[in-house]
Amino acid sequence: MTPREILAHIREMEVRAVDLRFMDFPGLWKHITIPASALNETTFEEGLGFDGSSMRGWQSINESDMVVLPVPETVFLDPFTKDKTLTMLCNIQDPLTREDYTRDPRNVARKAVNYMKGSGICDDAYFGPKLEFFVFDSVRFDQNEHSGFYYLNSSEGAWNTGAEENPNLGHKIRYKEGYLPCPPADSGHDLRSEMMLTMSECGIRVESHHHEGATGGQGAIDLHYGPLVETADNVLKYKYIVKNVARRHGKSATFMPKPLFQDHGSGMHVHCSLWKGSKNLFAGSGYAGLSDLAMYAIGGLLKHGPALCALTNPTTNSYKRLVPGYDAPTRLAYSSRNRSAAIRIPVRSHLSQAKRIEFRCPDGSSNPYLTFSAMLMAMLDGVKNKIHPGQPMDRNIYDLGPEERSLLPGTPESLDEALKNLEQGHEFLLQGDVFTEDVIRTWIRFKRENEVEAMRVRPHPHEFALYYDL
Numbered sequence: 001m002t003p004r005e006i007l008a009h010i011r012e013m014e015v016r017a018v019d020l021r022f023m024d025f026p027g028l029w030k031h032i033t034i035p036a037s038a039l040n041e042t043t044f045e046e047g048l049g050f051d052g053s054s055m056r057g058w059q060s061i062n063e064s065d066m067v068v069l070p071v072p073e074t075v076f077l078d079p080f081t082k083d084k085t086l087t088m089l090c091n092i093q094d095p096l097t098r099e100d101y102t103r104d105p106r107n108v109a110r111k112a113v114n115y116m117k118g119s120g121i122c123d124d125a126y127f128g129p130k131l132e133f134f135v136f137d138s139v140r141f142d143q144n145e146h147s148g149f150y151y152l153n154s155s156e157g158a159w160n161t162g163a164e165e166n167p168n169l170g171h172k173i174r175y176k177e178g179y180l181p182c183p184p185a186d187s188g189h190d191l192r193s194e195m196m197l198t199m200s201e202c203g204i205r206v207e208s209h210h211h212e213g214a215t216g217g218q219g220a221i222d223l224h225y226g227p228l229v230e231t232a233d234n235v236l237k238y239k240y241i242v243k244n245v246a247r248r249h250g251k252s253a254t255f256m257p258k259p260l261f262q263d264h265g266s267g268m269h270v271h272c273s274l275w276k277g278s279k280n281l282f283a284g285s286g287y288a289g290l291s292d293l294a295m296y297a298i299g300g301l302l303k304h305g306p307a308l309c310a311l312t313n314p315t316t317n318s319y320k321r322l323v324p325g326y327d328a329p330t331r332l333a334y335s336s337r338n339r340s341a342a343i344r345i346p347v348r349s350h351l352s353q354a355k356r357i358e359f360r361c362p363d364g365s366s367n368p369y370l371t372f373s374a375m376l377m378a379m380l381d382g383v384k385n386k387i388h389p390g391q392p393m394d395r396n397i398y399d400l401g402p403e404e405r406s407l408l409p410g411t412p413e414s415l416d417e418a419l420k421n422l423e424q425g426h427e428f429l430l431q432g433d434v435f436t437e438d439v440i441r442t443w444i445r446f447k448r449e450n451e452v453e454a455m456r457v458r459p460h461p462h463e464f465a466l467y468y469d470l
Helices: 003-013 041-044 106-120 189-201 228-248 291-304 305-312 368-384 402-406 415-422 427-433 436-457 459-466
Strands: 017-023 028-033 048-051 064-072 087-092 124-136 138-143 148-153 206-213 218-223 252-254 268-276 331-335 341-345 357-359
Touching: 003 041, 003 087, 003 368, 017 064, 017 106, 028 048, 028 228, 041 064, 087 106, 106 228, 106 368, 124 228, 138 252, 189 206, 189 218, 189 228, 206 305, 206 357, 218 228, 228 252, 228 368, 268 291, 268 368, 291 305, 291 331, 291 357, 291 368, 305 368, 305 415, 305 436, 368 427, 415 436, 427 436
Parallel strands: 017 087, 331 341
Antiparallel strands: 017 028, 048 064, 064 087, 124 218, 124 252, 124 268, 138 148, 206 218, 268 357, 341 357
């Protein structure tokens, strides 16, 4: 829609308010709401001001003024507001230079697309994320100088088989046995259907939804593939809808990668392919029906995997998911059908138009603009430099002996390790000025100071079980 069409739509639909949204550096949506009558064509050119120093990882207080600029083609009606509200996503600009802000994640994604098109390798990159999440009935946590705890609860949780629920109707899901059960065991079916249908109303193409592998209300809704920036926009809508539908029903949804101990965590498995015109460049006659170009793209992802994880798995909790035995990758290998490898080639993609690879490392705590951009830059680097990934690993990696497993490069075991890898090997991200040195340095500094160090200096509840009697 054009700005003029949006203004006409506001009048026709009797919209009362306009919500302008953008994403902060780590990956949370922010918003400014104005009366619908205050929106005019000039707003799309001049934007609205806000305090950039109050955004995590952005401006200092002496350079705080920033501008949000609405993007007309992102418009949708918010399904949760009391008064009819039209929402648009925004880009961020410097008010003096009118240049796009380098630390705006959406700007990074737009630059990645421009770099891709200028490379001559391909015209389009398509991404199809599958996000997993938990819906809990109750969540409590606290951390202070003398105590720290968390407590999660779900009516379908395996730990509630003996709970007094007046009445307890059974049908709890056992640990690691939550994949695709029917109701009544799948107690979240209607909730996920409501999420799926709400997404469709907001213009998101959804392929399916289902219960995921863990107990305690884990679900997944698969998005249809699309271009990089559009798909990242849709991930933000997706998370907003999941959280608010859950809240509407008195429940709490989280994309935290590993909220439950000794059960599956929540990932964001990303299907991707590169195209030139109407041709899928990943389709070929090689291993699993892949082209040489696809193999080089895999090679780029695997080579840069340790650095990529600092962006695709950006929390300390992310690395509690990347452990053996819980359907998450721990080794940087590729394979057809093998979910223990970091990259899987789905066998259902036997048609050339459907040929793709699935990168299984990322999780939903990541910033989708940065995640998809970094993946694209790694794939393009692999193609440019013809980085071959070596032989596939078609065996269950979890069952390999220590010696065989040690021959495969592993995913980082902590956020700190991933940040060190990013610090030492981020040149591929700087090509085309997509990620700048400032963006990389700021990301590493923010994560170390606010997350790695914050976790390092605090006692953990399990330390009391280990050490209190010493």
